[in-house]
Amino acid sequence: MSPVSLPWRFFLAAACTLYVLGCSGDENSGGAAPPELPAEAPLPSPAVGGLDFEQLQADEDFRWGVRAFHNGFYNEAILSFQKSLALKPHAGLTRTWLGRAYYLGGFTAAAIAEWKTVRLSGQGTPILENFIEILEGRQGIGAELSGAERWVLTGEIEGKAGEEIVFSRPTTVRARGDGSFFVVSYMTNEITQLDSNGLVRRRLRGGLTGFDRPFDMAIAGDGSFYVSEFQGDRITKCSSSGSVMAVLGGKGRGPGKLLGPQYLALDAEGSVYVSERANRRVSKFNRNGEFTLSFGEPDEFYPGFLFPTGIVFYNGFIYVADGLRRHIAVFDTSGNYHATILEDSLGAPEGITLLEDGRFLMADTQRLFTYDVEGGELRLVSDFSGSAQRVLGADIDANGNIIAADFNAGKVHLLSEIGGISSGLTVMIKRISASEYPDIFVDVHVSSRYGKPVVGLDERNFILTEARLRPASVEMPFAAYRSRSVDVSLVASRSPSMESQRELVVRAARDIGERLEGLASFRVISAGPSPALVSQPGAAREAVAQAAADKAENYQPDWAFDLGVRLGVTELLSVRNKRALIFLSDGNLPDSSFGSYGLQETLDYMRNNCVVFYAVYTSVPQGQGELEFLARETGGKVYSYFNAEALSGLRGDLESQTDGSYLLRYRSTHETDFGRVYIPVEVETLLVRRSGRDETGFFAPLEF
Numbered sequence: 001m002s003p004v005s006l007p008w009r010f011f012l013a014a015a016c017t018l019y020v021l022g023c024s025g026d027e028n029s030g031g032a033a034p035p036e037l038p039a040e041a042p043l044p045s046p047a048v049g050g051l052d053f054e055q056l057q058a059d060e061d062f063r064w065g066v067r068a069f070h071n072g073f074y075n076e077a078i079l080s081f082q083k084s085l086a087l088k089p090h091a092g093l094t095r096t097w098l099g100r101a102y103y104l105g106g107f108t109a110a111a112i113a114e115w116k117t118v119r120l121s122g123q124g125t126p127i128l129e130n131f132i133e134i135l136e137g138r139q140g141i142g143a144e145l146s147g148a149e150r151w152v153l154t155g156e157i158e159g160k161a162g163e164e165i166v167f168s169r170p171t172t173v174r175a176r177g178d179g180s181f182f183v184v185s186y187m188t189n190e191i192t193q194l195d196s197n198g199l200v201r202r203r204l205r206g207g208l209t210g211f212d213r214p215f216d217m218a219i220a221g222d223g224s225f226y227v228s229e230f231q232g233d234r235i236t237k238c239s240s241s242g243s244v245m246a247v248l249g250g251k252g253r254g255p256g257k258l259l260g261p262q263y264l265a266l267d268a269e270g271s272v273y274v275s276e277r278a279n280r281r282v283s284k285f286n287r288n289g290e291f292t293l294s295f296g297e298p299d300e301f302y303p304g305f306l307f308p309t310g311i312v313f314y315n316g317f318i319y320v321a322d323g324l325r326r327h328i329a330v331f332d333t334s335g336n337y338h339a340t341i342l343e344d345s346l347g348a349p350e351g352i353t354l355l356e357d358g359r360f361l362m363a364d365t366q367r368l369f370t371y372d373v374e375g376g377e378l379r380l381v382s383d384f385s386g387s388a389q390r391v392l393g394a395d396i397d398a399n400g401n402i403i404a405a406d407f408n409a410g411k412v413h414l415l416s417e418i419g420g421i422s423s424g425l426t427v428m429i430k431r432i433s434a435s436e437y438p439d440i441f442v443d444v445h446v447s448s449r450y451g452k453p454v455v456g457l458d459e460r461n462f463i464l465t466e467a468r469l470r471p472a473s474v475e476m477p478f479a480a481y482r483s484r485s486v487d488v489s490l491v492a493s494r495s496p497s498m499e500s501q502r503e504l505v506v507r508a509a510r511d512i513g514e515r516l517e518g519l520a521s522f523r524v525i526s527a528g529p530s531p532a533l534v535s536q537p538g539a540a541r542e543a544v545a546q547a548a549a550d551k552a553e554n555y556q557p558d559w560a561f562d563l564g565v566r567l568g569v570t571e572l573l574s575v576r577n578k579r580a581l582i583f584l585s586d587g588n589l590p591d592s593s594f595g596s597y598g599l600q601e602t603l604d605y606m607r608n609n610c611v612v613f614y615a616v617y618t619s620v621p622q623g624q625g626e627l628e629f630l631a632r633e634t635g636g637k638v639y640s641y642f643n644a645e646a647l648s649g650l651r652g653d654l655e656s657q658t659d660g661s662y663l664l665r666y667r668s669t670h671e672t673d674f675g676r677v678y679i680p681v682e683v684e685t686l687l688v689r690r691s692g693r694d695e696t697g698f699f700a701p702l703e704f
Contacts, residue, residue, distance in 0.1 A: 058087040062094050063676070063699055069097065070431050070698060072573040074105035092123025100696070104430065106566075106597070106605025108135060127693050134426050134449055151368075151382045151402060154689045155414040157198040159185075166200060167192045170405035170412060172216045172351060172393040177656055178481050179398045179456015183405065183412060184214050184227070191217060191227065191242075196399065196456030196687065198412075206236055207244035216351070216393070218264040218272065221652065228261040228274055235261060235274060237289065246289045248272065253279055256291030263351060267313040267333055275308035275320060282308060282320055284335070295335030296320065302329060302337040310352035310393075312360060314373060321349035321362070328352075342371070345378055351393030361402070363391045368404060368415075382415055398658065399454050401688060414688060425454060425692030427685045430661070432698040437672070440466075442664040443576070445610065446685050446692070453610075453660030454687065455481035463684040464664055471666035480578055480610075480659035487537070487575040488520045488654075489568030489611075492548045493585030494528040499555035501586065504618050508584060508641045509548035512616065513541040515651050520580075523571050527564025528554045533571060548584060561593040562602050569611050578659045579611045580636070587621025599626055603633055610659050612636045616647070668700070675702035 065080030081098035085091060099114035115132050118124050159167045167185035174182040179196035189211045191204040205211060212232030219225045223240030226248075233251035235258070238244055249258035259278035266272060270287030282305075283294040298304030306324035313319075317338065318331045327343040350363040360371040361381070366388045368381040381402070384391070389408035396402055402415035431443040442464065446454040459476045490512070492498075492505060513522065524535035524547040535547035565581065572579045594602065606613055613636040615627040620642065631638050637653055639646045670679045682695040 054087045058084040058091065058094070061087070062091070062097070063678075065094075065097060065101070066678070066697070066699055069101055069104075070433065072431070072570075074101045077101040078105060090121065092118045092121055096128060097696075104608055106601045106603075106608060108600075108604045108608065112136065125695070127695055130424070130692075131426070131428075131694075137449060138451055149381075150418040151415045152418050153382065153385050153387065153413060154401075154416040157194065157412040157414065159410040166194075167412075168410060169407055170392075170410070171214075171407055173395050173403045173405045173412060174217055174219060175395045175397040175403065177398050177455070177658065179454075181395065181397055181403055182217060184217055186213055186215060186230070186407070189214065195458070196397070197458070197460060202242075204238070204242035206238070207242075209244075211236065215262045216264045218266050220266060220270065226264055226266075226272055228264050230260055230262060230277075233258045233261065235264070235272060235285070248285050248289050248291075249274075249283070255294065256283070256285075258283060263309055263311045265311045265313045265318065267318070268316075269333075271333070273311055273313070273318055275305075275311050277307065280305045280308060282311060282318070282331075282335075284333075293335050295331055295337075296329070299337075302340075305329070309350045310362065312352040312354050314354055314358070314360075319352065319360070319373075321346075321352060323348045323350065341376075342378060350391070353393065353395050355396060361394050361396065363394050363404065365390055367391075368394055368402070384413055384415075388413065398456060399687065400448055400452060416688060416690065424449070424690050425685050425687065426451070427683060427692035427694040429681065429683055429694045429696045432681060432696070434668075434698050434700050437700045438668045440666055440668050440681075440698070442666075442681065442683065444662045444664060444683050444685070444694070446660040446662065451607070453481075453658045454685075455479075455658055455660055457660075457662060457685065457687065459664075461685055461687055462662070462664060463686070464666060465682045466666070466668060467670055467680055468682075469669075471668070473666065475665045476662060477665055478576055478663040480576065480661040483577045483659075484519070484655075485577045486516075486520045486654045486657065487572055487577045487579050488516070488522050489525055489571050489581045490522050490535075490544065490548060491525040491527050491531075491564045491568040491581060491583045492550065493561070493564075493583070494526060494550070494555045494559040495585065495588065495590070496555050496557055497586055497588065498618070499552055501618050502549040502552065504641075505549045505584060506545045508616060508618055510541065510545040511641075511647060512582065512584075512650065513544055515647055516654065517541075519651060519654060521577075523568075524548055525564055525568045525571070526550045526554060527559055527561060529556050529558045529560055531560055531564040531567045533567065557590075558592065559590075560596065561589055562595065562597040565602055565613075566597060566605060569605050569609055572611055573609060576661065576663060578654070578657045579609070580614060580654055580657065581606065581611050582614045582616060583627065584616050584618065585627075586619045587615065587617040587627060589626055593626070599629070603630055606630070606634050610661060612654075612657055614639065614650070614653070616641050618642065670700075672700035672703075674704070675700045 061080045061084035065077045069077040078101045081094055084094045095114050095118050099111040103111035115128055167183045168187035170183050171186050172184040180193055183192045185192055193201045195201050211229055213230040214227050215230040216228045217225050225238055227236045235248040237246040259276055261274045261276055263275045272285045273282055275282050281294045281296045284292045286292050296305045305322050308320055309323045310321040319328050321328050326346050328341050330339040331337055346364050348365045353361040355361055362369045367383050370379045370381055388406055391404050392407045394404035404413040426447045428445050430445050433441040464474045521537045522544050523537050526532050526534045535544050568581045613630045613634045615638045617640045628638050678697050680697040684693040
């Protein structure tokens with residue numbers, strides 16, 4: 001661009017900057033200090049020729065704050081917004097952005113305070129008001145509401161869509177961690193996987209021979225699954241891709257034979273249990289497919305099943321429902337009868353699903369119940385408003401909705417917790433990248449009202465507008481829940497007590513690297529008095545292990561846990577994969593551990609930026625429970641490396657992490673004024689009957 005074509009605003013901004021510098025009063029500035037005014041008198045804006053130079057400078061500070069925010073430099077963004085507000089304290093948009101920078105910087109309380117100031121000034125929006133309410137509602141009440149939910153029917157997925165048969169006579173639903181779920185389709189002899197929007201993702205038909213009236217499925221930890229075939233009188237084991245691996249049972253009444261197999265369960269050893277309708281018993285096969293025993297037939301302790309249905313393994317026992325006796329019988333894994341519960345409390349119980357909190361979700365023909373085994377509490381979840389005909393099984397999907405298979409109605413019912421509907425989804429635009437303008441990349445995070453990530457979404461779940469206009473197209477090039485990679489910050493303690501364990505630290509770091517081979521990308525943080533990045537992503541496994549131990553002289557009494565964790569999180573801000581921080585220490589923290597940043601601020605910095613905290617202890621910890629608290633609140637876990645099996649579940653835990661982060665891409669058509677115009681962006685997310693919105697904006701790259 002030639003000098004004569006430079007925009008007039010460029011020269012104006014330069015003149016404003018010179019004016020402000022000239023009036024700064026600094027002895028080296030060459031300008032005189034402005035006269036002092038009485039404290040009670042408002043400071044007038046220095047205007048020349050009708051121009052408000054303070055406004056121009058405030059706008060410039062705001063612009064740099066927005067750019068710093070979108071680059072992940074939250075401290076710099078905070079300073080820029082504060083400078084802008086010092087000049088124009090009533091700028092609601094600037095204060096809203098300051099709250100955003102505080103929030104992602106880990107200062108949630110400060111963020112809420114700034115947003116409340118905007119609200120009191122009358123410049124708030126419904127979106128901001130909703131966000132304030134949700135964040136305040138998350139202050140410790142989510143766990144207290146567990147078990148007291150009120151569920152309402154929010155939708156139904158029909159077995160037929162136009163001319164296409166999606167499923168017919170569904171018997172079982174099984175939720176997946178990515179928001180999708182399986183529907184066992186009895187009449188079409190297949191298992192259909194549907195996404196979170198109820199659309200077909202794939203169909204599994206049981207190999208060359210095919211399923212013969214599939215009834216239930218049980219999914220193992222490695223992704224393989226078992227399918228009971230009611231008409232085929234067998235159990236088929238399939239790989240995660242659906243190919244047949246083995247066949248168990250066969251038609252008959254003798255040991256190891258099956259007649260009318262229905263519901264399945266897996267125990268902690270990988271053994272398979274199946275309830276047989278015609279044989280009126282439960283048969284057990286070990287993880288190798290060999291028949292072990294059967295139980296539930298009449299004896300001196302138990303009168304025998306009349307109609308065995310749902311079955312579940314919990315805490316070392318097998319719980320089996322009987323649809324005619326209307327109770328649940330309890331056996332140990334050797335088939336010995338122990339007790340009968342819920343006698344005459346149920347109508348005609350069918351499938352039982354074990355929930356994450358240890359409760360049972362039980363289908364009872366036209367009703368759903370939860371049962372707390374430890375507390376003995378039976379609670380009605382829903383009667384489906386009288387619309388259900390014969391519900392055989394139910395589950396809770398990754399986004400907290402209940403899905404229930406109605407065999408007679410030929411549909412899947414969807415239930416949502418009423419509080420989740422009223423508060424909707426929490427949507428936050430985390431970052432906008434305009435470096436490839438006019439192509440714009442928008443990072444969005446979607447969660448429930450309690451902060452649980454919402455997964456399984458695609459382009460159809462998002463409505464994006466730029467300056468109130470919808471772009472020609474919006475794509476989703478990345479979704480964290482689809483990613484098979486995890487970016488990890490390995491933060492190593494530099495306490496004096498760890499110095500004597502340096503060799504153990506090397507072994508532990510090496511073991512962690514081996515277990516996460518092909519899954520994790522590591523960077524190593526030395527949490528000394530001044531934490532430092534000592535190993536970049538892409539380093540060899542041995543280099544990572546040696547960096548975790550570092551030099552002996554770096555172990556100091558004033559090592560900084562909070563600063564080390566903060567640096568570890570900061571190093572993850574630019575990545576889009578799932579994020580984890582693994583803290584390697586002896587589990588003991590000094591009193592000065594939160595000298596720069598408090599425990600809550602440390603937690604919020606991780607939680608607000610979707611980083612899950614894991615701690616690996618190299619010895620038996622003697623300190624407080626802060627590490628356990630951080631792991632629990634972020635969805636992580638604590639491991640004890642001195643236990644030989646301690647790290648056995650680490651890979652699975654990282655793989656199963658959920659993250660509601662999405663990347664949207666569109667092409668901007670807005671006028672930029674050479675990168676000086678603020679371009680507003682709004683994103684709305686819709687799922688079932690819930691929705692949420694966020695609004696923010698960006699500046700295009702500067703042009704000169």
